[in-house]
Amino acid sequence: MRETNLHALRTPLYERHRLIRARMADVGGWDLPIAYGSQIEEHHTVREDAAMFDVSHMCALDVRGTDARAFLGRLLANDIGKLKSPGKALYSCMLNREGGVIDDLVVYYLSDECFRIVLNAQAASRDIDWMRTQIVESGCSVTLVPRRQDLVTDDVEALAMIAVQGPNAREKVFRAMPSTRAADKVKPFNSCFVHDAVVGALMLARTGKTGEDGFEITMLAKHAVHVWDALRSSGICAAGFHAWDTLRLEAGMHVPGRDMGPQTSPFDVGLGWSVDLGEKRDFVGKAALQARAQASQLVGLAFEGSGAVARTQSPVMSLEGEVIGKVTSGTYSPTLQMAIALALVSPDIKLGSSVSVEVYSKRVSAKVVRPPFVRDGSPVGKR
Known part of the structure; x- marks a missing residue:
């Protein structure tokens, strides 16, 4: 159609x-x-x-x-x-x-x-x-x-x-x-x-x-x-x-209205490098x-052993079940052959942490990583 x-x-x-x-x-x-x-x-x-x-x-x-x-x-x-x-x-x-x-x-x-x-x-x-x-x-x-x-x-x-x-x-x-x-x-x-x-x-x-x-x-x-x-x-x-x-x-490119917006500052979404706070300006x-204060951080999620794609606004949870953020963009990565996402999570969540995401009423495991997932056609680091 x-x-x-x-x-x-x-x-x-x-x-x-x-x-x-x-x-x-x-x-x-x-x-x-x-x-x-x-x-x-x-x-x-x-x-x-x-x-x-x-x-x-x-x-x-x-x-x-x-x-x-x-x-x-x-x-x-x-x-x-x-x-x-x-x-x-x-x-x-x-x-x-x-x-x-x-x-x-x-x-x-x-x-x-x-x-x-x-x-x-x-x-x-x-x-x-x-x-x-x-x-x-x-x-x-x-x-x-x-x-x-x-x-x-x-x-x-x-x-x-x-x-x-x-x-x-x-x-x-x-x-x-x-x-x-x-x-x-x-x-x-x-x-x-x-x-x-x-x-x-x-x-x-x-x-x-x-x-x-x-x-x-x-x-x-x-x-x-x-x-x-x-x-x-x-x-x-x-x-x-x-x-x-x-x-x-x-x-790891942002889309306004999904990965950032009027409620998020550049520092909340990893764009602090694009802000010049010089005294003279x-x-x-x-x-x-x-x-x-920084309210969140934008991280990457690499899903483990699942092709299920997280939808925008899907809750991100700690292993203990506490909601620590939400997915802003999700897709299946043809290059990595796995599901990936960007998510806004609590600023104290560490890279390498294991989390779970609610995908179609099921909890799917994911690893917190630093975007980008792919640079110059090749995977970045070990996912």
Whole structure:
């Protein structure tokens, strides 16, 4: 049965997905491909070779103005001052006044008066409303320019995004579109613009959420089909969001709304490294963040001798039966061939501890481990 919503939004590549018989479903209000065939095969293709994802539902947002740097310095928990060269990227959380996570995002330095932020799809409209409130409160002179097709204004062209991920991703992109080879020297968590004779400007960012190397490629939405066809013609297969979810969970990547949210601080979910508490800077939520105690920790769970997948909100218990936390994301790991999960548990639980999780009314044993489960296609440590 086709799991869809007649009112869901569609990306510029919707017809291409239908053409190759993708299984479509409603993903956060977007009609997106969840698999084109076997999601296990798509997962392994990313780990062993390369595959591509349509991520045009993510929202590229340009922050423009003479006060852009000052505004982002106040808005983000990480220090925008670290971005000193065009193309450099920064990961950060955007916090509420209580120090809770509104969203996590990546910001790219394009120029002193223009930064590009990539917002998570479902949170984009809410994020933009919050940012507009902060513009008023800060008195900064900046303009927010959403570039997603459902949010653009009449005088702005929409963008689309395709993520090509895997150990062979970059070389396959270069072969598919020779103009992109200008990005050969781009380092991880950096980006650059290249010019293609057919589609014009392309932004290639060496980022992604699969735990593999590759590019997130941004282009004008009207050229998305051409780029997609060029990549497919060169042998890069398409992968859907079921594979994306197993890949990101193996890589220990967070999803807002599941693994973190307004009630959790970055320190509660293992993202303290992305917070800069330097004395000379202030940001929304800093004072509250410094005052609050760590309420939880985000850990990995490796299930022992069971293929049963824990559902979100499944209770995590000590061996004595005390509830010590809850599962935030669970899946079957195709790479490890075992069930894994991320869970928010008490901050005093030690790595290596044995716990149990309630899975379909049964208690299943699991080991507490540090994410990620997989790095560069290989298991991390002994699970």
